Amino acid sequence: MEAADLFFGAFANKNRFRILNKLNKKSLCAGELQKKLNIEQTHLSHDLRCLLNCKFINVRKDGKKRIYSTNNDTKELVDEVSKHVKKYEKYLERCGVLEKEKNGRV
Amino acid sequence: MEAADLFFGAFANKNRFRILNKLNKKSLCAGELQKKLNIEQTHLSHDLRCLLNCKFINVRKDGKKRIYSTNNDTKELVDEVSKHVKKYEKYLERCGVLEKEKNGRV
DNA sequence: TTATTATATGAAATTTTTTTCATATTTACT
DNA sequence: AGTAAATATGAAAAAAATTTCATATAATAA
Numbered sequence: 461m462e463a464a465d466l467f468f469g470a471f472a473n474k475n476r477f478r479i480l481n482k483l484n485k486k487s488l489c490a491g492e493l494q495k496k497l498n499i500e501q502t503h504l505s506h507d508l509r510c511l512l513n514c515k516f517i518n519v520r521k522d523g524k525k526r527i528y529s530t531n532n533d534t535k536e537l538v539d540e541v542s543k544h545v546k547k548y549e550k551y552l553e554r555c556g557v558l559e560k561e562k563n564g565r566v
Numbered sequence: 567m568e569a570a571d572l573f574f575g576a577f578a579n580k581n582r583f584r585i586l587n588k589l590n591k592k593s594l595c596a597g598e599l600q601k602k603l604n605i606e607q608t609h610l611s612h613d614l615r616c617l618l619n620c621k622f623i624n625v626r627k628d629g630k631k632r633i634y635s636t637n638n639d640t641k642e643l644v645d646e647v648s649k650h651v652k653k654y655e656k657y658l659e660r661c662g663v664l665e666k667e668k669n670g671r672v
Numbered sequence: 673t674t675a676t677t678a679t680a681t682g683a684a685a686t687t688t689t690t691t692t693c694a695t696a697t698t699t700a701c702t
Numbered sequence: 703a704g705t706a707a708a709t710a711t712g713a714a715a716a717a718a719a720t721t722t723c724a725t726a727t728a729a730t731a732a
Binding site for chain 4: 489490491501502504505506508509523524525526
């Protein structure tokens with residue numbers, strides 16, 4: 461089950477998920493992503509490396525830019541997860557540090 | 567995109583993923599899960615509450631036990647993710663704190 | 673009504689991840 | 703060669719999640 465842990469380490473992150481969603485629509489270079497998502501440059505760069513290492517995305521060079529893109533498996537996965545998130549949105553609560561007021565006991 | 571963050575907070579966790587996989591096969595009470603997964607009692611309890619809050623799982627009472635189960639949406643999602651994890655296993659690397667030795671530069 | 677089993681809770685301690693900072697690299701242009 | 707633009711890197715700081723601890727509650731049985 462170690463692989464699942466690594467998987468989540470890479471995939472399960474708000475910013476990285478936003479990146480994947482953007483790239484699902486259109487391949488983009490880092491600079492474009494940065495503008496669209498309004499993430500600080502080095503932060504974005506770290507996230508891209510993370511996604512890249514785990515093969516969620518690919519790069520190709522184009523002059524001094526690097527164009528990032530998702531593959532089909534990633535597209536499917538991201539869409540599936542997005543579907544679930546949308547459907548369960550109303551139930552989702554911050555975990556671990558559950559907001560005390562909301563504690564809906566069983 | 568806030569919902570995605572909450573979603574990952576609950577779903578994206580090694581132990582909780584193990585729990586979901588077990589429950590996908592068979593509804594179980596906390597005690598049984600504890601034995602099968604070898605997780606410390608209060609730890610498991612926290613994780614169950616988390617999954618419960620976000621409606622990944624359901625409970626019903628049976629005497630002094632509580633029987634946990636997954637729903638169909640969760641089953642599908644967990645299976646989809648498991649499939650991806652299996653396929654990409656060989657690429658997965660710990661993120662954020664990337665092991666220095668492994669640094670496969672682009 | 674007390675004891676026991678099963679499970680839950682909240683807070684503190686620990687660990688991990690995210691974010692920022694300062695700087696490096698890479699490519700193209702002059 | 704020197705400069706600027708685009709992106710990457712590593713380490714430190716900050717934030718968040720996990721794990722443990724000590725204790726509470728709930729249901730049943732003696």
